[in-house]
Amino acid sequence: xxxxxxxxxxxxxxxxxxxxxxxxxxxxxxxxxxxxxxxxxxxxxxxxxxxxxxxxxxxxxxxxxxxxxxxxxxxxxxxxxxxxxxxxxxxxxxxxxxxxxxxxxxxxxxxxxx
Amino acid sequence: xxxxxxxxxxxxxxxxxxxxxxxxxxxxxxxxxxxxxxxxxxxxxxxxxxxxxxxxxxxxxxxxxxxxxxxxxxxxxxxxxxxxxxxxxxxxxxxxxxxxxxxxxxxxxxx
Numbered sequence: 308x309x310x311x312x313x314x315x316x317x318x319x320x321x322x323x324x325x326x327x328x329x330x331x332x333x334x335x336x337x338x339x340x341x342x343x344x345x346x347x348x349x350x351x352x353x354x355x356x357x358x359x360x361x362x363x364x365x366x367x368x369x370x371x372x373x374x375x376x377x378x379x380x381x382x383x384x385x386x387x388x389x390x391x392x393x394x395x396x397x398x399x400x401x402x403x404x405x406x407x408x409x410x411x412x413x414x415x416x417x418x419x420x421x
Numbered sequence: 422x423x424x425x426x427x428x429x430x431x432x433x434x435x436x437x438x439x440x441x442x443x444x445x446x447x448x449x450x451x452x453x454x455x456x457x458x459x460x461x462x463x464x465x466x467x468x469x470x471x472x473x474x475x476x477x478x479x480x481x482x483x484x485x486x487x488x489x490x491x492x493x494x495x496x497x498x499x500x501x502x503x504x505x506x507x508x509x510x511x512x513x514x515x516x517x518x519x520x521x522x523x524x525x526x527x528x529x530x531x532x
Contacts, residue, residue, distance in 0.1 A: 347429075349524030350465070350508070365519075397464060408453055408512055410520060412464035 311413035326385040330398030338401045339381035343394040425523035444509030457508040
């Protein structure tokens with residue numbers, strides 16, 4: 308079974324703090340994604356990566372950065388957390404090629420910024 | 422511009438009912454189409470792909486109408502365990518790596 312794990316299920320941070328969200332997948336997938344999910348807004352893509360050290364902006368990259376130093380790990384960084392970044396953050400991975408449409412999601416990290 | 426639109430619901434139906442959801446997409450060049458399911462407080466998971474010829478998986482039937490740019494999901498003989506949010510998903514290009522998710526339609530099945 309594909310497994311995508313995220314470092315924390317719940318996180319509370321203060322405004323201005325630097326926040327790291329970690330995601331690890333164990334299926335040797337090339338593609339990895341970070342989304343945030345908010346009520347009424349659905350899933351919104353923040354950043355994605357096709358390969359190690361590669362990154363592409365999604366729909367809402369402002370205020371975020373990412374790092375992919377190893378194939379299995381994709382980190383989301385909030386340089387200076389703000390209250391409007393309070394959200395559920397979901398990481399996903401997929402293979403390339405014909406099965407790339409099947410994204411496997413982690414359990415999510417619910418981040419609260421106070 | 423909303424790329425993928427769904428009626429958010431909620432759809433409240435009794436067990437055994439048949440229920441259908443529709444989804445429209447704006448990009449006529451979209452390549453592939455899927456339904457994902459998300460249970461309350463859980464992550465989304467792939468439910469089924471949607472083919473031009475239509476496809477069926479047990480009680481679930483998915484249809485695609487390219488001319489009208491809409492996708493449908495039909496659930497027959499609804500079960501309590503079908504209660505979830507159903508996400509319509511579209512790929513904008515051949516590679517299919519960057520999926521576009523609809524906001525979801527919530528279904529609640531009651532006994």
